[in-house]
Amino acid sequence: MPSFYYRARDLDGRPQEGVEVANSEEDVLRMLEGAKLVPISIESRAAEGEAAPGVDLGALWRDFERRLNGSVKPASVALFARQLSTMVGAGLPLVRSLRSISRDHEDQRLATILNQVADDVQKGDTLATAMARHPAAFDEVFVSLVNTGEVSGTLDQILDQTATYLERAEELRLKVEAALRYPTFVLTFSMLVLVGMMLWVVPRFSEIYGRFKVPLPWPTLVLLTVSRTITQNLAVTLLLAAAAGVAGWNAARTEAGRLWIDRAKFGLPVFGPLIRMYAITKFARTLGMLTSSGTQILYALKVLQPVPGNKVLEQGIEQVRSRVEQGSSLSRAMAETGVFPEMLVQMTATGEETGQLDNMLKRTADFYEQRVSAAVQGLSSLVEPIAIVILGAIVGIMLIALYLPIFSLGQAMRQGLLGH
Numbered sequence: 219m220p221s222f223y224y225r226a227r228d229l230d231g232r233p234q235e236g237v238e239v240a241n242s243e244e245d246v247l248r249m250l251e252g253a254k255l256v257p258i259s260i261e262s263r264a265a266e267g268e269a270a271p272g273v274d275l276g277a278l279w280r281d282f283e284r285r286l287n288g289s290v291k292p293a294s295v296a297l298f299a300r301q302l303s304t305m306v307g308a309g310l311p312l313v314r315s316l317r318s319i320s321r322d323h324e325d326q327r328l329a330t331i332l333n334q335v336a337d338d339v340q341k342g343d344t345l346a347t348a349m350a351r352h353p354a355a356f357d358e359v360f361v362s363l364v365n366t367g368e369v370s371g372t373l374d375q376i377l378d379q380t381a382t383y384l385e386r387a388e389e390l391r392l393k394v395e396a397a398l399r400y401p402t403f404v405l406t407f408s409m410l411v412l413v414g415m416m417l418w419v420v421p422r423f424s425e426i427y428g429r430f431k432v433p434l435p436w437p438t439l440v441l442l443t444v445s446r447t448i449t450q451n452l453a454v455t456l457l458l459a460a461a462a463g464v465a466g467w468n469a470a471r472t473e474a475g476r477l478w479i480d481r482a483k484f485g486l487p488v489f490g491p492l493i494r495m496y497a498i499t500k501f502a503r504t505l506g507m508l509t510s511s512g513t514q515i516l517y518a519l520k521v522l523q524p525v526p527g528n529k530v531l532e533q534g535i536e537q538v539r540s541r542v543e544q545g546s547s548l549s550r551a552m553a554e555t556g557v558f559p560e561m562l563v564q565m566t567a568t569g570e571e572t573g574q575l576d577n578m579l580k581r582t583a584d585f586y587e588q589r590v591s592a593a594v595q596g597l598s599s600l601v602e603p604i605a606i607v608i609l610g611a612i613v614g615i616m617l618i619a620l621y622l623p624i625f626s627l628g629q630a631m632r633q634g635l636l637g638h
Contacts (some may be wrong), residue, residue, distance in 0.1 A: 222246045222262055226255040244358070247517040252369055257543070258514045289356040292391075294325040296384035298332070299360075303377035313340050331355050344368055358521035359504055366511040376511055387500065390587055394496050397594040397601070398489065404605035408612050415616055417452075420445035423620050437619040473529075480529040488600070492593045497526040499586040501535070502619060503563060506579030525636050531557060548575070561585075 223233045223247055234255055238247050243260050250257050299318060305315035313336050320332035330350045338348035346365035349356040356364075360380065367376030424442045427434060434442070448455050469475040483493050504525045508518035519539040523532045534557030541551035549567035552558045562582050569578030 222260050224250065224257060224260045226250055226257050230360060241638055244517070244520065247514065248362075248365060248518065250516060251366075251514045257514065273617070290325060290328045290331070292384055292388045294323070294328045295355060295360070296381050296388060298323065298328060299377045299381035299384060303374045303381060306377065307374035321547060328355055333437065345373070351461060357524075359508065360601075362513055362517065362521050363511050364509065366513055370512060379507065379511070383503065386587070387503070390496065390499065390590060393591060393594045394492065397492065397597045401489075401601050401605055404609055411618070412612060415613075416445045416448055420616075420620065421449055427623055435619075435622045438622050441619045475532070476529040483528070484530065488597070488604075492590065492597065493528075495586050495590050495593065497528045497531050498559060498562060499583050499584050500589060501526045501531060501558075502579045502586065503583035506576045506583060509579065510576035534558065 220241075221237050221239045222243060223235070223237050238246050238249055243262065246260055247257060255379065273333055301319050302315055303319070306312065308317075316332050316336035316339065320336065323329045323332065331354075335345070335352065336350040338351070339345055344365070345368055346361050350358075350361045350365060361375050362524040363380050364373070367373035370376075420441060424446060427438075427442070470479055484490050486493070501522065504522055505518060508522065509515065518538060519542065522538075523535045524534065526535075534552075534555045537555045537557075538551040540550065541554060542548055547567075547570055548555075549563055549570055552566060553563045565578045565582045566575065569575035572578075
């Protein structure tokens with residue numbers, strides 16, 4: 219098992235350092251949090267006689283398993299958190315509560331996981347440790363909140379707050395997805411119409427125009443040439459399209475590819491600001507939730523990185539964490555990255571100055587959530603006419619290109635009838 223050298227400060231500002239044997243950096247952060255120490259830096263060191271691990275095979279396997287099986291729905295996790303909060307608050311034993319919820323829960327996959335968690339807790343594990351073994355259901359943020367609740371003795375309150383947090387996050391996610399679903403459908407349908415016309419409609423016009431010896435307008439000529447190339451080399455075209463799709467999918471999974479795509483999302487007209495506000499809302503609300511529960515800021519930033527779902531913000535959070543680790547304030551570190559909006563930076567600075575960082579972050583999240591909801595309602599009335607115009611323009615341009623030669627054919631026929 220690897221060891222980690224850490225430097226930290228206690229609540230009075232006195233420096234502390236030492237070596238901790240643990241499975242990961244996150245475990246060291248939890249240990250420091252439990253010891254009321256503020257981390258400054260953590261460095262990985264190989265255990266004696268062992269080489270420093272280059273690849274975490276366990277993490278790779280867990281990631282593969284999670285991708286294979288999929289994740290438990292956030293709504294199911296939120297319902298579980300609400301039920302467990304009620305039972306723990308009523309004084310029921312933890313294991314008994316877990317088994318009771320697993321028997322009645324509609325999500326059978328989560329019910330199976332809860333039975334395994336109950337078994338681990340019965341064997342002596344903490345609830346957070348048992349949940350950490352099931353990342354498909356409980357992410358690092360959830361596990362961190364549960365760990366804080368267990369340490370502070372306020373598990374029922376933390377779970378209740380977490381359930382509210384998950385419910386609001388799920389509600390906002392559904393609103394944003396609903397706003398993006400219609401234009402996605404229209405663009406997909408437009409592509410299918412374009413492909414259908416290229417494969418079946420345009421070749422019929424090509425046969426007709428091929429019988430006449432008249433020059434074709436350049437838009438028609440381009441359209442007929444593209445259609446002829448595709449239909450005569452259909453197998454090659456399909457192979458090239460499949461290869462491009464696979465290459466694009468692989469590129470999108472790389473660090474640079476994800477960064478480029480996520481940056482492009484922010485730059486989209488109409489939808490870019492909505493996507494950005496949605497990601498900022500998730501960041502602010504989650505960080506506010508973690509800090510209000512007493513989670514150390516460095517650990518909160520660590521588990522928070524994947525939450526916004528955007529690589530640009532993920533890199534920004536990592537930069538903020540690095541600067542805070544070096545002694546910078548949170549607001550100054552956020553401003554230096556250039557990723558976070560000015561309002562969020564100013565509210566964070568105010569929260570740090572007044573000692574109400576969690577409240578300021580939650581109020582900022584409420585503001586951005588209201589803006590997201592307003593943007594979604596506005597898009598609902600705006601997207602439909604825009605989508606209809608786009609679809610009509612695609613079909614209209616192709617029809618104009620196809621029917622332009624008819625005027626030339628009419629003129630040629632008249633000249634033929636006149637004997638020219």
